Amino acid sequence: MATPLTLKELSKKEVLLTSGHRMCSGCGAPIIVKMVLLASEYPIVAANATGCLEVSTCISDYTAWKIPWIHNAFENAAATLSGVETMYRSLKKQGKIDKDIKFIAFGGDGGTYDIGFQSLSGAMERGHDMLYICYDNGAYMNTGIQRSSATPYGADTTTCPAGSVIQGKPQPRKNLTKIMAAHDIPYVAQASPSNWSDLVKKVKKALEIKGPKFMNILSPCNRGWRSRTDDAIMLSRLGVETCYWPLYEIENGVTKVTFKPKEKKPLVDFLKPQGRFKHLFAPENENMLKNFQEMVDKEWGSLLKASGTE
Amino acid sequence: MKLKGWKDVNPGAVCTEAGSALKFKTGSWRAYRPKWVEENCIQCLFCWAYCPDMAVFVKDGKMTGFNYDYCKGCGICALECPGKKGNKAIVMEEEGK
Numbered sequence A: 001m002a003t004p005l006t007l008k009e010l011s012k013k014e015v016l017l018t019s020g021h022r023m024c025s026g027c028g029a030p031i032i033v034k035m036v037l038l039a040s041e042y043p044i045v046a047a048n049a050t051g052c053l054e055v056s057t058c059i060s061d062y063t064a065w066k067i068p069w070i071h072n073a074f075e076n077a078a079a080t081l082s083g084v085e086t087m088y089r090s091l092k093k094q095g096k097i098d099k100d101i102k103f104i105a106f107g108g109d110g111g112t113y114d115i116g117f118q119s120l121s122g123a124m125e126r127g128h129d130m131l132y133i134c135y136d137n138g139a140y141m142n143t144g145i146q147r148s149s150a151t152p153y154g155a156d157t158t159t160c161p162a163g164s165v166i167q168g169k170p171q172p173r174k175n176l177t178k179i180m181a182a183h184d185i186p187y188v189a190q191a192s193p194s195n196w197s198d199l200v201k202k203v204k205k206a207l208e209i210k211g212p213k214f215m216n217i218l219s220p221c222n223r224g225w226r227s228r229t230d231d232a233i234m235l236s237r238l239g240v241e242t243c244y245w246p247l248y249e250i251e252n253g254v255t256k257v258t259f260k261p262k263e264k265k266p267l268v269d270f271l272k273p274q275g276r277f278k279h280l281f282a283p284e285n286e287n288m289l290k291n292f293q294e295m296v297d298k299e300w301g302s303l304l305k306a307s308g309t310e
Numbered sequence B: 001m002k003l004k005g006w007k008d009v010n011p012g013a014v015c016t017e018a019g020s021a022l023k024f025k026t027g028s029w030r031a032y033r034p035k036w037v038e039e040n041c042i043q044c045l046f047c048w049a050y051c052p053d054m055a056v057f058v059k060d061g062k063m064t065g066f067n068y069d070y071c072k073g074c075g076i077c078a079l080e081c082p083g084k085k086g087n088k089a090i091v092m093e094e095e096g097k
């Protein structure tokens, strides 16, 4: 029988990511990984793109992973794991292995939206039976908060600093979840650690589907977001409630919004607690706030339309 | 603890011991310590679910305290704790006081 989805039941399982990792205090990424690993009823083999999660969970001889885990390079987590998955299928065919194993690749937004994008796109197109999970914190946090194509509009980073020339990142972030959906793979979803049961259900669902799957998960980073160490869950919740980070899934081309806030909060509720958006609240940047709100409204509107829940 | 030098590490940086990070205690990073106020605890387990450091002890589905060897003192658990009648079951206290 499947474990009922309550924290009480989940807490009886062993967490396969241990304490002693060196992610920053209050980081969102290990919370996500923990939830993903708890969701699985199968043995997992994981690959990790270079990034905070990779460098801090496996430092020389000290690994926080209790599952087989491989790091290769920044750009090729998906390619590496597709090779591992192919080997597994071959061994299965040869009768050398009979276990049902699932394959998960983890990458930050740098390793997914930018540097690892071609290998991710390729692995999805080739149809490997794997789940790729992006923990999206919206910049290259590991190397000192440089902008990525996931960095939100207006955010201050060290390579698009707010000052007299620009007011943070001039471009909006690229919508990777939609780009992955355009690969016509069987399952694509967005999740947030604040909504743990939605996240766990999506991972469970993805692991039951054969073929390539992609999940994009909002991952608060207090260093880069210039926020407090205790607000990772609060901010990811505000991301969801303002519809900055809508929770939805696209299964075999059918879009479904999985969480509709009772009352859609204004985007500023999500931006205000974060120092990276501080300059947007200067009177002269009022229209940037307006633009940003319009971008969010537009995406949310089109999602509601696509899912027929307008 | 004595950290390993480069000569002690396996070729190819292969780790052969799962979860060996447990040997590295991160509790010394902490500036604030979470204190559990049991009488306000409703056993929702949010603290366990949201702790990034797997530093909340749960036994038989019940929260039983913190693992101060690893808790980095982020305070997520305290912020998310609903407590009872508005009284938090986790409060952050400054270390060394």
Ligand code: SF4
Residues within 6 Å of the ligand: A026, B034, B050, B051, B052, B053, B054, B055, B056, B066, B070, B071, B072, B073, B074, B075, B076, B077, B078
């Ligand atoms: S303060 Fe942070 S690290 Fe410590 S137990 Fe609470 S959530 Fe975990």
Ligand code: SF4
Residues within 6 Å of the ligand: B036, B040, B041, B042, B043, B044, B045, B046, B047, B048, B063, B077, B080, B081, B082, B083, B089, B090
């Ligand atoms: S979050 Fe608070 S009320 Fe819930 S189990 Fe933890 S200490 Fe108890």
